[in-house]
Amino acid sequence: MSLEPQELEDLTSKIGRKPTSTELQIVAAEWSEHCSYKSSKKHLKMLPMTGPLVISEKGYDSGVLDVGGGYVVTAHIESHNHPSAVEPYGGAATGVGGVIRDILSAGTRPIAILDGLRFGDIEKDQQARWLFKNAVTGIADYGNCLGIPTVGGEVEFDKCYTNYALVDVASVGFGKKENLIKNHAKKGDLVVLLGGSTGRDGIGGSQFASDSLESEDRSAVQIPDPFIEKLIIEAVLEARNHNLINAMKDLGGGGLSCAVSETADALSIGIEMDVDKVHTREPGMHPDEIMVSESQERMLIVTDNAKLKKLQEICKKFRITCSVIGHVTSDNMMHVKKGKKTFARLPTDVVANATLLDRPSKKPAYLATIEREKKLKPISDYSKMMMKFLASPNIASKIWVYGQYDHEVGIRTVIKPGRDAAVLRLDNGKFLSVKIDGNPKHCYINPREGAIGCFEEACRNVVCTGAKPIGMLDHLQFGNPENPEIFWTFLESLKGLTDFAKYFKIPCVGGKVSLYNETPSGPIKPTPLIGVLGLAEKKHQTNTKINTDDVLIVVGNTKNEMGGSEYFEYIHKFIGGRCPVVDFAESKKNMDTVLDVIKKGILKNVHDCSKGGLAVAISEICMVEQIGCTVSLDKVPGEKLDTDRVLFSESHSRYLLVLEKTNLKKLEDILKKNKIAFGVIGKFGGEQIRFDSGSKKIMDLRVDKARKTWINSLRELVVHG
Amino acid sequence: MGTYDVHVTIENKPGISDPEGDTILNDLILKGTHSTITKIKAAKMLKFTIKEKDKKTAQKKIQEICDELRIYNPMVSKITIDVFDA
Numbered sequence: 160m161s162l163e164p165q166e167l168e169d170l171t172s173k174i175g176r177k178p179t180s181t182e183l184q185i186v187a188a189e190w191s192e193h194c195s196y197k198s199s200k201k202h203l204k205m206l207p208m209t210g211p212l213v214i215s216e217k218g219y220d221s222g223v224l225d226v227g228g229g230y231v232v233t234a235h236i237e238s239h240n241h242p243s244a245v246e247p248y249g250g251a252a253t254g255v256g257g258v259i260r261d262i263l264s265a266g267t268r269p270i271a272i273l274d275g276l277r278f279g280d281i282e283k284d285q286q287a288r289w290l291f292k293n294a295v296t297g298i299a300d301y302g303n304c305l306g307i308p309t310v311g312g313e314v315e316f317d318k319c320y321t322n323y324a325l326v327d328v329a330s331v332g333f334g335k336k337e338n339l340i341k342n343h344a345k346k347g348d349l350v351v352l353l354g355g356s357t358g359r360d361g362i363g364g365s366q367f368a369s370d371s372l373e374s375e376d377r378s379a380v381q382i383p384d385p386f387i388e389k390l391i392i393e394a395v396l397e398a399r400n401h402n403l404i405n406a407m408k409d410l411g412g413g414g415l416s417c418a419v420s421e422t423a424d425a426l427s428i429g430i431e432m433d434v435d436k437v438h439t440r441e442p443g444m445h446p447d448e449i450m451v452s453e454s455q456e457r458m459l460i461v462t463d464n465a466k467l468k469k470l471q472e473i474c475k476k477f478r479i480t481c482s483v484i485g486h487v488t489s490d491n492m493m494h495v496k497k498g499k500k501t502f503a504r505l506p507t508d509v510v511a512n513a514t515l516l517d518r519p520s521k522k523p524a525y526l527a528t529i530e531r532e533k534k535l536k537p538i539s540d541y542s543k544m545m546m547k548f549l550a551s552p553n554i555a556s557k558i559w560v561y562g563q564y565d566h567e568v569g570i571r572t573v574i575k576p577g578r579d580a581a582v583l584r585l586d587n588g589k590f591l592s593v594k595i596d597g598n599p600k601h602c603y604i605n606p607r608e609g610a611i612g613c614f615e616e617a618c619r620n621v622v623c624t625g626a627k628p629i630g631m632l633d634h635l636q637f638g639n640p641e642n643p644e645i646f647w648t649f650l651e652s653l654k655g656l657t658d659f660a661k662y663f664k665i666p667c668v669g670g671k672v673s674l675y676n677e678t679p680s681g682p683i684k685p686t687p688l689i690g691v692l693g694l695a696e697k698k699h700q701t702n703t704k705i706n707t708d709d710v711l712i713v714v715g716n717t718k719n720e721m722g723g724s725e726y727f728e729y730i731h732k733f734i735g736g737r738c739p740v741v742d743f744a745e746s747k748k749n750m751d752t753v754l755d756v757i758k759k760g761i762l763k764n765v766h767d768c769s770k771g772g773l774a775v776a777i778s779e780i781c782m783v784e785q786i787g788c789t790v791s792l793d794k795v796p797g798e799k800l801d802t803d804r805v806l807f808s809e810s811h812s813r814y815l816l817v818l819e820k821t822n823l824k825k826l827e828d829i830l831k832k833n834k835i836a837f838g839v840i841g842k843f844g845g846e847q848i849r850f851d852s853g854s855k856k857i858m859d860l861r862v863d864k865a866r867k868t869w870i871n872s873l874r875e876l877v878v879h880g
Numbered sequence: 881m882g883t884y885d886v887h888v889t890i891e892n893k894p895g896i897s898d899p900e901g902d903t904i905l906n907d908l909i910l911k912g913t914h915s916t917i918t919k920i921k922a923a924k925m926l927k928f929t930i931k932e933k934d935k936k937t938a939q940k941k942i943q944e945i946c947d948e949l950r951i952y953n954p955m956v957s958k959i960t961i962d963v964f965d966a
Contacts, residue, residue, distance in 0.1 A: 246955045289950060359895040380955050382892065384899035440897060454897070 162187050166514070173509050181495060181502040184447040186510055188413040189420055192674050195513035198640040199672040202650060205657045210666035212629055218342040218425035220261035220409060221332065222668025224630050226694060228587030231339060233332035235261040235669045236595070236632040236690055237411075240676055242381065243297075243326040247290045251276075251297035251326045252383035253455050258330040259307065260409030260458060263392055266340035266399045267332030270571055271583055272302050274312040274328045275595050275634075275688050276560075279321035281552055281876060287316070290324045292877055297383070298328070299563040304385035305392070309564035310572050310581035310593065316552045317599055323678040327634050329595055329690045333585060338399055342406040344426045344461045348487040350419070351470065354391045354479055355384060355456035357415075357449055358440030387456040387479065394477040395458060403470045406461040416450045416510075418459045419485075420493050424511035426461075431494040432485030434502070446502045450495060461487065518640055520647035529604050530722060532736045538803060541850070541858040544730060545774060549865055550872035551729050554771050559874035574699065577783075579623040579767055580691075582699050592626035592693035598770075599684035600723035601809075602652065604738040609723070610652035610687045611659045615741045615811050617691035618663070619767040622750050623814065625700035625757040626693030631660060633670040633689055638682025640674045648685040649674075656687065662743050665691070700757045702764045705784045709763060710820055711841030714830070715749050715813035716797035717773065717805055725771050726807035739810045745836075746812040752833045753814050761825060764817035772807035774858070776815055777841065778848050782866040787845035792852045794838040802852055817843070883931050883966040884938040890952045890959050891923035898922055926951065935963045 162170065162183065170178055170186055178186065192198060209215070214223040214231065221235035239254025255272060262269045276294055279287035291314075302309045307330075360381050398404050406426060410418045415437070423430045434446045440454070460481075462470055467483070474481040488494070493510055495503040538544050548554055561576035573590065574582035580594035596617040602609030618628045633656055638645045660667055676683045721727050722736030756762060764784070768776040773795065781788050792805045800808070818826060823839065830837045848865060850858040892898050900922035909917050928945075932938040939961050946952060952959050 246953055248953075249956060355897070358897055360897060380896065382897045382899065382956070384897065386899070386903070441895065 162190065166190060169514055174505060179503060181447050181450060182505055184451050185416040185420070185503055185505070188416040188451045189510050190513035191413070194413045194417050196672055197513045197516050198518050198646070198674060199649070201515050201517065202653055203672070205653065206667040207657070207660050208667050210664065213666050213668060216339070216342060218406065218408065218422065220264050222630060222632065223265055223339065224668060224692065225336065226585060226587065226589060226591070229336050230585065230587045231267065231334060231336050232591060232692065233262050233265045233267045234329065234630065234632055234690065234692055236327060236329040236634045237261070237671050238325065238327045238634060238636065238673045240325050240636070240673055243294055243324045244290070246380045247293035247324060248297040249381055249383055251294040252301035252385070253381045254326050254328045255298055255301045256383060256385070256388050256455055257409070257411045258328045259305070259388065262330045262332035263395055264340070264407045264409045264458070265332065266338050267334035268396060269307050269330050269392070270333045270569055271331040271581070271593065272307055272309045272328060273593060273595050273690065274298055274309065274326065275597055276312065276314045277320050277325035277686065278316055279323070280318050281316050284321060285880070286322060288877060288880065294324060294326055295560050295563060301383055301385045303565045305389050306568050308566045308568045308572050309561070310566050310583065311576050312595060313597065314557050314560055315597065315599070317684065319599065319684045321678055321680060323676070323683065325636060325676070325683070325686060327688050329632060331591070331593055340399065340404055340407050342426060344406050344428050344487045346487055346489040348405055348461050348463045349467055349483050350430055350432060350485040350487065351460045351462055351481050352437055352484045353394070353458045353460055353474060353481040355387050355454055356438050356440040356480065357452045357457070358454045359444065359448060359452065360454055381453060381455050384456055390477040390479045391456060391458060394473050394479055397473050398470055401469055403462055403466040404460055405463065408459045410457040410459060412453065414451050414453045420507050420510035422459060422461065423491070423493055423507040427491065429488035429490040429492040429494065429507065430485055431488050431496065434495060434497045436482050436484040438480050438482045446495065446497050518646045519643045520650050521643035522647050523644035529735050530737050533733060535731045535733065542860055545858055545860060546865065546868055548730065548771065548775070549778065549869040552873060552876060553725055553729065554775055555873045556870045557873065558870055559877060574624055579620040580693070582624050582626070590626065590695040590699045592621045592624040592695060592699065593690065594620040595688055595690040596620065597686055597688040598723070599686040600728055601738040602687060603684040604722045604735070606648040606651040606685045607655035608738055608740045609685070611655040611741045612739055612811055613687055613689045614656055614659045615746055616767065616769050617689045618750065619814065621691050621693035622753055623700065623765045623767050624693070624695065625698065625754065626695040627754060628663065628665050628691050628693045630668040630692045631665050631689060633667055633687060634673065635670070636673045636676050636683065636686040636688065638675070638677050645682055652685055652687045656689070659743070663747065700762065700765050705763055705786050705817055705843050707844035708820055709817055709843045710823055710839055711777065711788060711790065711843065712816045712826065712837055713768070713773065713795060713813060713840050714753060714816060714835055714837045715745070716810065716836045717795050717800065717808050717813065718797055718810040719800055719804055720808050720810045721804060724807055724809045726803065741811045748833060749812045749814065749835060752830065752835050756816070756826060756829055761822040762816050762818050766815045768813035768815055769809060772809050774806040774850065778865060780815060780817065781848045781862050782869050785862060785866065786843050787847045787849070787862050788841045788843045789849045789851065790841040792850055792857065794840045796836040796838045802857055806850065881931055881933055883929060884935060885964045885966045886928040886930055886938055886942045887962045888926045888928065888942060888946060888951070888959055889923050890957050891921055892956060893958050896956060929966060939963050
């Protein structure tokens with residue numbers, strides 16, 4: 160864990176002398192991939208990051224969106240993959256803590272958490288089950304202790320994550336626009352470290368995250384302490400109310416090294432600090448250790464002499480320690496001392512800005528043949544197959560997971576987990592809808608179209624709640640970027656996301672890149688994860704009880720796009736085929752029209768059609784609402800396809816709408832006027848979920864039996880193996 | 881063959897923080913007058929009763945069980961095994 164020879168040369172020439180050991184540690188932490196984004200930064204600029212609602216300010220760790228009425232919403236996404244892979248409980252919990260402090264550092268209160276979890280094949284792999292179980296408990300314990308609801312997320316299992324874990328956490332904050340921290344500092348201001356003590360835990364974590372996980376060198380374990388985090392939140396918000404904070408930054412990867420250098424660089428100031436002033440957990444810590452320790456639950460605050468006393472009073476009230484560790488200078492230098500002795504003195508722009516790399520990229524060889532399909536065994540009994548499918552870990556209800564999370568604390572959650580997207584009530588009378596989505600199976604087959612698909616799916620979910628997408632978070636997770644084939648998949652995904660964001664005018668308000676996600680058996684599949692925030696001005700879609708004779712409509716064409724589908728991969732154990740491709744114009748048209756129809760208030764239920772295709776999406780409505788439905792597959796719009804393809808294709812831009820028969824004409828008129836492809840495909844009633852093709856019965860399931868299997872199978876799998 | 885009671889103490893490794901122990905110390909003990917206490921560490925203990933041929937084998941067997949079944953995570957915690965005659 161140190162600098163590459165080239166980087167050492169670079170550093171030496173930039174500062175004109177040999178760096179000291181402390182300087183080396185500081186720079187190694189800050190120049191790690193995790194902190195510096197040296198492989199990705201050049202390319203990330205392509206994403207559109209501005210828009211009418213976006214508020215940008217220097218040094219923000221989270222995206223800020225103006226939601227009207229003097230209020231803002233903040234959002235950020237992070238991952239804690241490497242730590243969670245070795246210590247799932249603590250790794251996942253501290254992941255939650257980190258992203259919450261990013262929200263806090265803009266001066267907003269965290270109001271919701273979402274998490275995206277990915278593990279190996281839990282049906283066969285005991286280690287994957289252990290990771291899954293403990294990561295979920297870690298998130299639940301941490302979030303529940305803080306009183307912040309975990310309102311949604313997603314869980315997926317794939318062999319490519321064997322012996323590994325992807326733990327992504329997104330958080331949303333809310334506050335008054337006037338209370339946003341306007342990061343600024345002037346000479347003589349004081350630098351304060353607030354919160355937990357600095358210990359030897361997590362030393363070298365950011366470099367650890369930038370190495371592949373192969374060796375047993377897994378010292379970077381952090382212990383979560385949600386109660387200190389809760390006190391920090393309250394203390395910081397109180398200090399904010401008293402206007403005591405000039406600038407603020409959370410301590411995450413790279414610890415003090417990154418927080419100090421990045422704050423100084425962003426504000427064009429210098430910072431002189433004394434490691435003896437840092438409150439440590441154990442005596443005798445070396446300055447190098449103090450500078451790179453990644454102990455959790457710490458914040459860096461810039462304040463001034465006049466405000467210090469009040470800040471100390473607040474900290475005392477909440478019983479958290481705060482130490483004045485240094486002051487602001489005007490020389491743009493990061494100066495680290497121990498008592499009188501200097502251990503490091505570096506220009507902040509050198510520390511905070513690693514030399515960006517231009518990594519070579521090359522189209523992976525496997526992509527040349529991946530779209531070829533092989534002959535698959537025909538399904539003899541669809542009903543039997545479907546029951547197995549509903550019990551499979553990726554399709555089964557995730558109630559075992561979100562049932563452990565407090566998703567209601569704070570009384571904002573009006574649409575709770577288990578639906579398309581979560582909806583939160585805001586103080587200005589509007590509603591915020593949030594969702595995160597990923598799909599590594601599609602992204603493996605086509606990194607560009609797969610990433611666009613994740614973006615569209617997250618938008619679709621938000622649209623289903625009646626909200627218009629206003630901002631996006633991207634979390635790009637890939638293997639080792641030094642491999643040109645992997646770097647190519649990263650670039651392709653990024654280009655796809657950029658095109659979609661520009662076309663739909665959805666700005667990217669925050670994100671993260673996590674590279675070097677390698678397991679002992681190779682790189683993970685490309686796993687971009689997209690979060691979308693939507694805003695409903697007055698009303699959101701509320702699903703109501705479905706009655707006999709209500710009708711089911713599908714909006715959008717079903718296409719021959721089976722590659723990466725759950726059906727191909729779980730039922731046929733086949734990876735390949737063409738993955739779904741989003742037609743931007745069609746997508747936009749469908750999205751706008753569905754939003755428009757929702758506003759009319761005639762829909763009883765709106766659901767998006769994604770993983771598992773039409774068959775799963777329709778079954779989900781039936782199982783949740785506990786009513787049967789008879790569906791004619793001939794009426795599904797799109798090209799003429801084989802039965803299994805109509806049932807299980809995962810084509811995008813499709814929505815399921817349920818309404819009373821009396822309102823059907825009204826809906827048809829709107830859809831026809833907007834030239835939307837749609838079909839009236841089903842009628843509710845009875846106790847069977849039934850799919851017919853012409854006069855032939857294809858599939859027939861009892862709703863109650865299907866529901867029982869779908870709801871319980873994940874829990875059974877985790878608890879009983 | 882003898883019967884042994886084996887106590888397995890699971891605690892965070894030295895240097896890794898222990899919020900539970902710290903909280904008990906700061907919010908309970910030191911709030912009284914027990915100022916002679918300087919440190920508290922929280923731990924979990926499992927008490928096994930095992931039939932084995934001798935103490936050494938009993939200890940070895942329990943260590944194996946704890947490692948194999950992931951009774952603790954060696955990344956975070958250490959265990960201490962004490963064997964007593966039942």
